[in-house]
Amino acid sequence: MDEKAVGFTLEMPKVGIIRGVKAKDIEMVGGKVVNLRTCARPYENIYTVTQLRAIQGVSKKYGSGKVHLSPRHNMEIPEIKNKHIDEALRDLYVAGLFPGGAGTSVRNVFTCPDWCARSVRPVQAIGKMVSTNFGDRDMPNKFTISFAGCPNGCSRPHNTDVGIIAVAKVTIADQGCPDGCRECAKVCPVQAVGPTEGRVKINRPACIACGRCVKACPEKILRSEETGFKVLIGGKEGATVAFGAVIAEFAKDFELLEIIESVLRKYEQKVTPRLAGRKKKERMSEVIERLGIAAFLAD
Ligand code: SF4
Ligand code: SF4
Ligand code: SF4
Known part of the structure; x- marks a missing residue:
């Protein structure tokens, strides 16, 4: 994945983010769409209304309008078109949200x-x-x-x-x-x-x-x-x-x-x-x- 979106450089913490982006936090579904799991860092179980609006926006703009709340309180946005993943990450990032919450690591507290x-x-x-x-x-x-x-x-x-x-x-x-x-x-x-x-x-x-x-x-x-x-x-x-x-x-x-x-x-x-x-x-x-x-x- 290109780490640069239009007018925006994706700077994220190393552990579990860049390394994990393709492998775990973004689940490839057939090559055309992805499931993106996102949450705040440090991990939080509380989402602000601004963050929920950003999640809503990403889901409506780039996905299928659906959001799943995982058992450990990550938000999963399914069916984002692969070509829009950088824009989706950028929109989440400006609201303090990162891809994360999966894989062999300490998960969302x-x-x-x-x-x-x-x-x-x-x-x-x-x-x-x-x-x-x-x-x-x-x-x-x-x-x-x-x-x-x-x-x-x-x-x-x-x-x-x-x-x-x-x-x-x-x-x-x-x-x-x-x-x-x-x-x-x-x-x-x-x-x-x-x-x-x-x-x-x-x-x-x-x-x-x-x-x-x-x-x-x-x-x-x-x-x-x-x-x-x-x-x-x-x-x-x-x-x-x-x-x-x-x-x-x-x-x-x-x-x-x-x-x-x-x-x-x-x-x-x-x-x-x-x-x-x-x-x-x-x-x-x-x-x-x-x-x-x-x-x-x-x-
Ligand atoms: S464990 Fe359940 S009942 Fe106890 S403080 Fe937490 S939410 Fe409330
Ligand atoms: S200890 Fe129990 S029984 Fe005694 S006053 Fe308090 S509530 Fe009432
Ligand atoms: S006696 Fe112990 S278990 Fe019963 S209400 Fe008090 S703190 Fe809770």
Whole structure:
């Protein structure tokens, strides 16, 4: 592909962009049309109205008027005429959109919306920081990272290479409960909290740290002054499904980058081809299944 369009030089980050343009981010369909996958960089799950208009414009002008939102929140514009690909890329680029989100690399970091009422804490800013540090990094196979704002896990953190779930540390004030109040018990999704003889108790092993009881308590007896992240690794979706193993119960923000960097390195060091002599390498879940989680995490 000619990197120059009329009056415009296509200057894009190297990793996963120019290298990947033809190979993965732009899927050739029969030589005449292409499917173009696009997203913001660093990866974002939020598109501005201006960006959506640019996507609409490209789809209507050069494609078939259709847009597909991928499971990891990339926008796929199908059936763009091959001869218009440079103009399409230019129109997207000026709106802050790049081809991307495919291939053997760290994919779009998937985060919950911060405005969800169930959110334990915002996750978009930290998701963007993780994306800035690791997004597009070349990996032995596809690598996914998801942030959930609470243990509900709408961003599917349990089936992701690295799944990160915001959790609340709930404390109990030294105070009795008013007669008849059961607000905390009503909202707890796992029946782990409620008053007994005028005092609230939490069944800690059963508690999933969602913080809903804190929001419901009218007396502020239940409190959450600290939030952190549960971290799971080795989950996946696809032809086979794997659930991640918990490697941290309450990581702080600054620890996340270190944990992710360490997991990426261990995967790179310990991966092998799926079949001897074949090029295709294992997903991280396969490496963990082969070695066991303890050996995977060992130095
Ligand atoms: S995981 Fe929690 S915070 Fe995120 S969208 Fe679902 S309910 Fe909302
Ligand atoms: S934090 Fe969530 S799971 Fe734990 S006791 Fe409160 S409502 Fe129940
Ligand atoms: S902890 Fe709060 S919500 Fe639960 S019973 Fe006591 S006062 Fe009510």
